Amino acid sequence: MPVKVETYDRVEEAARALSASRSARFLGGGTLVMRAVNAGDQSFDTIIRLRDPDFRTIRMQGDGLVIGAGVTMAALVANRDAAFLATVARVIGGPAIRNMATVGGNLFASGNYGDLAVALLALGATVQLAGSGSRSMPIDEFLRDRDRDRHATSLVQSVTVPRPRDPAAFRFTKVSRVKPKGVSLMSIAALLPQSGGRVQGARVAYGAMGPTPLRAIAVERALEGQALDAAAIDRAAALAVEGIAPPTDALASSWYRAEVAGVHLKRLLAGERR
């Protein structure tokens, strides 16, 4: 079934068109939507496109960085203010994918994709939605509701990310079978701000460990208020998959993921580079 493409210049118009049809998808960089078109996906018949240049800008707002949903991974890598996210954006896909794939699209990536969303979850980002339902919500909430309404009626306009005061407080690792480019067997992002030598406000998130990026609540609790020493790291790593049921897919079984999650988490918390 052929698809119809509608192009808009203003984000409100695009949002209205998207919410008016349950069989419409919004086109970001094409790495998800065009992929679905090529695969003969029959679940949508309309592609909504937006040409608003604002949609592709990055700007500072107080302590936060407002990233337009149309910003590509390559643009993120090249942006000085977004340096703390460059380590994440740089390991997504190959160069051609990074020139295309967008920040907004990454929030909708499932399975072994969506590493940036994992980082944004750990960083406590908020997601701005456009249109009549124009609102802002924590990324936790966005990801929780994402798959309940697959043909989301809202258009993601931007993501606001609080910049970590201490850049070393944010850490990210991607575990893949193929180097340098491979999809994630799992990815782990951790925000570990310290005050007086103790962790305060820990946020730890996994990718490819569930249907969406998710937080490792038990790990966060184990780290909270602790000095980041070997004993605390061991206790946290022992709780790596507490309350989490990792999926089985082509890359790894649920059992394998559960076995190695603690190992990768421990290395990340200990600041070991691999």
Add this chain to the structure above:
Amino acid sequence: MAKKPVQFRLNGSEKAVFVDDGQNLLDVLRRGVGDLTPKYGCGQGTCGTCTVLIDGEPHLSCLTLAETIDGRQVSTTAGLARGSELHPLQAAFMDGFAAQCGYCTPGMLMAASALLERNPDPSREDIVEAISGNICRCTGYEPIINAILAAAKAGGARRYG
């Protein structure tokens, strides 16, 4: 369904075509314009053999909605040689036996040419990173990497398109 007019430059020459809604750039290049150098591999953004340069940067043509290239510059392997004079990358690929079945070669050449335009003296690591989105199922990566190194030494950063 309505056809949409699209104008763009392909390897330096003006092209004007009508595209279908949802048609991808690779299909337009191969069937609409007759440039058969970019190949259809996976259609899923995984293999990289459809890689072309859009405004000098590598893109996957199979995942690019054709109408989005209106007014832009597209470069393919067809634009590398100058008449009978091969591009330094092509010459190095030939001299170094960097093609086995050859299906990945157009994508490898475009990814490598984008690299050399930006970085005329790349390290081996830079090259591995630049072609990381291009899969060679003959697994002949070593000759490909060596050929790109050789082309860089031979002054492979020649402007084209």
